[in-house]
Amino acid sequence: MAQSRPIKMVIVGDGMVGKTCLLVAFTTGAFPGNDYEPTVFDNYAGTLLCDGITTNLTLWDTAGQEDYERLRPLSYPGSDVFLLCFSISSEASFNNILTKWQPELKHHCPNTPYVLIGTKADLRQENSAKRGVGFQSSRQEVGI
Numbered sequence: 001m002a003q004s005r006p007i008k009m010v011i012v013g014d015g016m017v018g019k020t021c022l023l024v025a026f027t028t029g030a031f032p033g034n035d036y037e038p039t040v041f042d043n044y045a046g047t048l049l050c051d052g053i054t055t056n057l058t059l060w061d062t063a064g065q066e067d068y069e070r071l072r073p074l075s076y077p078g079s080d081v082f083l084l085c086f087s088i089s090s091e092a093s094f095n096n097i098l099t100k101w102q103p104e105l106k107h108h109c110p111n112t113p114y115v116l117i118g119t120k121a122d123l124r125q126e127n128s129a130k131r132g133v134g135f136q137s138s139r140q141e142v143g144i
Contacts, residue, residue, distance in 0.1 A: 002053045010060040010075055012101055013085030014093040018119035022085065023059050073108050082114035089123040 011019045020042070024032045027044045044059040060075045084101055086093040097116065105114060 004055045006056040007080045008058050010079045011083040015065040017085050017087040017093050076108045084114045085117045087120045088118045089120050
């Protein structure tokens with residue numbers, strides 16, 4: 001099997017949107033426990049097999065809290081792609097994509113692509129039609 005060069009993926013988003021859970025579930029195949037411990041920085045490793053090519057992933061978990069705003073960009077250099085996360089159950093975390101996370105990434109890594117990921121779909125409320133209108137207008141601003 002052929003191997004490609006490692007891909008550095010950095011995950012960003014507000015605190016408590018599920019960034020660490022997403023990475024742990026991907027790398028271990030199991031959802032972590034319910035005990036929340038804020039991440040400062042952590043790294044994970046994973047692999048993807050696509051068309052017979054194994055790709056090694058280095059997954060960088062960052063802190064979303066404001067206390068770490070000055071440290072977080074230290075993980076950005078050399079990134080191949082960003083995972084830009086928001087919680088589906090938190091409109092504020094989605095709005096912060098536009099006001100905080102997208103500008104931060106454009107400032108530090110203007111040419112690095114990113115993937116927008118909605119987490120916590122299992123916590124979505126049944127009566128979310130009203131909230132969907134706000135998300136729709138924000139989606140247009142993001143360009144998706």
